[in-house]
Amino acid sequence: MIRLLMIILLLLPAQALAAGGSVNWWDKSATTTLPDAGKVSVYDGSALKTITGSNLKANVIDAIKAPSSQVIGIQPAPTAGAYERKFEVKDKDGSIKMYINASGTVVIAGQLVLGSTPVPLAVSSVSPANGATAQSIIAYPTVTFNKGVDLSISTMYILGNSTAPVVGDTPAAWKIPATLAYGTTYTLKVVKNSITQTDGETTSSCGTTMTDVSGVCQSTFTTATLGISSVNPAAGATSVAGTDGAAFTTVPSTTFSTHALLAAGAGSFTCSSSYYNGSSWINDTTPGDYTSSDNLTYTLDSMIYHKSYDASHLTTYTCDIVKSIGLTSCAAGTSDTGSTCRWTFTTAL
Known part of the structure; x- marks a missing residue:
């Protein structure tokens, strides 16, 4: 797998991959350019496949440079976000070992968590629970995700309330310190498709604790009356x-x-x-x-x-x-x- 990674990196020219301040992993003394007549043999666990240098460069390098309909260069529309993956290398278990984002930056999996795969964003839990009643007015609504995120009033809010979310005990837990009223039903919303995922992942879900309504995770709760x-x-x-x-x-x-x-x-x-x-x-x-x-x-x-x-x-x-x-x-x-x-x-x- 390491050999495959090195070969792939050798193929990516600096002008196609350079991003401000990033390390030029391909600019090492021990590296050489793969000539058009050169070949790369890859064993995928079931068969040995050989790719020529010219085909590899045409299918990979050109796909990275600009949006392409080539199968090997599948990518979302340019407006889909700065962290969409344009090219990725996975091992036989499906773990992403390297990917290139839309801005051309190369990210090695080891720079995140060695051998890890960027996980799709998902809501792990919400408090108060969806549909909960008789809730305390001082229990701030909290949404916990399966990984750290960065939120704002535009991506997490209580309907009709202007209180912005703040990060909780961890970067994955966010709460809204709003002043709530007694005996009132509130709707908590998370615009999951607008949350930037800095690990290269692009998909997201509301999990099982919130309801997905056209890309917006929703849950409701009602506060208790005071007696x-x-x-x-x-x-x-x-x-x-x-x-x-x-x-x-x-x-x-x-x-x-x-x-x-x-x-x-x-x-x-x-x-x-x-x-x-x-x-x-x-x-x-x-x-x-x-x-x-x-x-x-x-x-x-x-x-x-x-x-x-x-x-x-x-x-x-x-x-x-x-x-x-x-x-x-x-x-x-x-x-x-x-x-x-x-x-x-x-x-x-």
Whole structure:
């Protein structure tokens, strides 16, 4: 095979193969030009074939110089892309050992992965999965290919969204860091036929994870609606224990049904108290800053516990979650005020 490669390279004149900055593999002291009367014998595993120098040059060299209808010079139309292979040499197992692209650059397989064949582009996986429902709004849509690619907003996008894709953990994984809405169906598109493959391959597919629609890989997913799974202390709870004037033993919190995006200090989650100090009622509004480690459960980190004065003067806490964060309904014991989901609890004597 190595001998065949060397012979082929000897036949390719510099003016036909030269590309800016490329190594002149054929310009070595040990090489000679194959004369027209010379012959090349190739054993393809089943028969010995002999090709004369003149025929080889006519069938190969001329085919490389310009688009040709010759069988040995099959190539795509000039507009098909800069990385279309115009000529290639394969071994008996079908692995490409050398190819020449449309610009005339010689690429040796060993310069990529020794003995490898440039693989057709394919989508390996997509997340969320095609047809998935109840998806988190913070799970960025991601497409993983079977090899590294270079994408842009024109080749990978969410329909109706202008967020450009960015490379993920590897050059083969790309995600779209878009701000998504609750309860919405999105269509993710990958224009596979417009993705340049720098390893010389020209074909592509959507694999089995996306649907091919006229050369565009498509998948859809629907985000979850936002609800409240639970609140703590529970709505309507009484005799909630704690130390008067100190931080809450169990800090008031709310857990959502899916990822919620609350900004600290923005007032999306507040609690206030009304307590009796022995002479008058005091209204203490303590919005606090809420924290979360998973975007599901949010806690207030600056709440002060006020115990109930007596059975006739119970300290009541009122907590509100603003519906404008995307809540479509109130649940888990909370009441709908129109603008918030609200619940109350009282502290122990």
